Amino acid sequence: MASQYREIAKKTLWSDNPVIKQILGICSALAVTNLVSNTLVMGIGVALVTAFSSLTVSALRNIIPIRVRMMVQTLIIAFYVIIVDIILRAYYPDMSRALGPYVGLIITNCIIMGRCEAFAQANKPLLSFYDGFMSGMGYTLILTIIAVVRELMGFGTILGFRILGDWWTPWTIMVMAPSAFFVLASIIWVANSLTVSKEKAAGQSISRGVQTSGN
Amino acid sequence: MGISPFVIFFASIFTSNVLLTNFLGMCSYLSISKDLKSSLGLGEAVIFVMTVTSVLNYLVYQYILVPFELEYLRFIVFIIVIAAFVQLVEMILERFMPNLYYTLGIFLPLITVNCAILGVALFIVIREYNFLQSLAYGAGGGIGWTLAILALAGIRQKVDETKIPKGLQGAGFAMIVTGIMALAFIGFSGILAIQ
Numbered sequence: 001m002a003s004q005y006r007e008i009a010k011k012t013l014w015s016d017n018p019v020i021k022q023i024l025g026i027c028s029a030l031a032v033t034n035l036v037s038n039t040l041v042m043g044i045g046v047a048l049v050t051a052f053s054s055l056t057v058s059a060l061r062n063i064i065p066i067r068v069r070m071m072v073q074t075l076i077i078a079f080y081v082i083i084v085d086i087i088l089r090a091y092y093p094d095m096s097r098a099l100g101p102y103v104g105l106i107i108t109n110c111i112i113m114g115r116c117e118a119f120a121q122a123n124k125p126l127l128s129f130y131d132g133f134m135s136g137m138g139y140t141l142i143l144t145i146i147a148v149v150r151e152l153m154g155f156g157t158i159l160g161f162r163i164l165g166d167w168w169t170p171w172t173i174m175v176m177a178p179s180a181f182f183v184l185a186s187i188i189w190v191a192n193s194l195t196v197s198k199e200k201a202a203g204q205s206i207s208r209g210v211q212t213s214g215n
Numbered sequence: 216m217g218i219s220p221f222v223i224f225f226a227s228i229f230t231s232n233v234l235l236t237n238f239l240g241m242c243s244y245l246s247i248s249k250d251l252k253s254s255l256g257l258g259e260a261v262i263f264v265m266t267v268t269s270v271l272n273y274l275v276y277q278y279i280l281v282p283f284e285l286e287y288l289r290f291i292v293f294i295i296v297i298a299a300f301v302q303l304v305e306m307i308l309e310r311f312m313p314n315l316y317y318t319l320g321i322f323l324p325l326i327t328v329n330c331a332i333l334g335v336a337l338f339i340v341i342r343e344y345n346f347l348q349s350l351a352y353g354a355g356g357g358i359g360w361t362l363a364i365l366a367l368a369g370i371r372q373k374v375d376e377t378k379i380p381k382g383l384q385g386a387g388f389a390m391i392v393t394g395i396m397a398l399a400f401i402g403f404s405g406i407l408a409i410q
Contacts (some may be wrong), residue, residue: 080227
């Protein structure tokens, strides 16, 4: 049982990471990453919505008719997104304004629908909850890396605290939209190269094993 | 409030492109853009659905949700309006225009989950556009999205034969191209700008 949980954590955080490996949920990943604080709030929101949607879908998986399950899943997701939106507007109005429409766009975030379809449909509620939450964490992890790069180079700060001194000339492009594409592309490149080289190493050892056994 | 619909229309195509500056509709943008023809098909469907649903959602919001103080339900209502409209279009096309249905039909289900459609509806609420401005933003947003996906599909077809580092193939490369395109489009923001 415990190994199952560890397996899920490993998959969602790295080897099957929703953002860099499956290229899901890119819209908000690019839009909210200009400041680390926005990103963390968005990440927690997505993680909670994914977790609770997976829990609900999994709990109802034997009741929902197969034909209308997409619509039901969308409504379940929308329900949790509305709760997140109301909480944000009540307690963090500034954050709510900064995130703008992207809170609502959590509904169409493919990660959540993907986890509901691929995992929660076929697994027990508690495990689905955990899987959804970890997928959200995998998303948050990558977004935080992007946001740290963008905020550090664009403003010289992290979470609003000045890290780089006065000598640092802020890169205006890091605040603007195009840099999000460049930073995310670089992260995908690094991640894919690491996997490719690992696969190559594994492939070589296998072929070597075949050779020795052949001899 | 007082921005002319024409300014909104052209700005949402070029300088405030929904895809390149607001990152809406990235998922289908990255997965469909491998082929010019299907990009065009999806683009046409997006223009049509976005124009109509942005007006529909505007009307529903202003005349049903606001009078009954149900603004907090807008996410659910918008997504239902979009899904219902797409379903309706699909049925009408299948019944009356089978030819168009076969070219456009496969793209219609993809549109419900295209966040650009929902995003445009939400932007209209947040920026408090009036009827004409919503129409202009919906149409301009759809055209801008199509322009971006066509440009990327064209570039990707040309680059197919070149050597790209292995880790960068596919999504990574598409994203870098998109970033450069975004730079070019934003370069015009001195002429027109909304937001």
